[in-house]
Amino acid sequence: MTIRQRIPLAMAADKTVYPESDGKPMAESDLHREIMFWIIHLLQRFFAGQRVYVSGNLLIYYEQGNPRKSVAPDCFVVWGWKRGCGPSTSCGKKARRRRWFSR
Incomplete structure (x- = not known):
């Protein structure tokens, strides 16, 4: 079975480089990091299935073509989107990598 993701033509033509890191630390303290992970895990369990x-x-770019317009919230929820199928990690690419490395 092949999984395909349709990317809008405007996105496919966009040659803007979007950094994967903002260089900032993940959490201000150990307590902040633990709470952040706890909330993410709790919400993942709540929305399971x-x-x-x-x-x-994670960096979220909210203005196409402008890599300076980004936020990295401690936690976020996206309805209607399957885990691991983001535009930068399309399901098709991940499936091909899994097949390649499982040889």
Whole structure:
């Protein structure tokens, strides 16, 4: 079975480089980091089995073509999006890598 993800033509033509890190530390303290992980895990369990993506401390670009317009929230929820199928990590690419490394 092949999984394909349709990327809008405007996104496919966009040659902007979006950094994967903002260089800032993940959490201000051990307590902050533990609470952040706890909340993410709790929400993942709450939404288990649904098409909901829960994560945190990832760069989110909110203006196409402008890599300076980004946020990295401690936790966020995206409804209607399957875990691991983001535009930068498409399901098809991940499936091909899994097949390649399982040889």
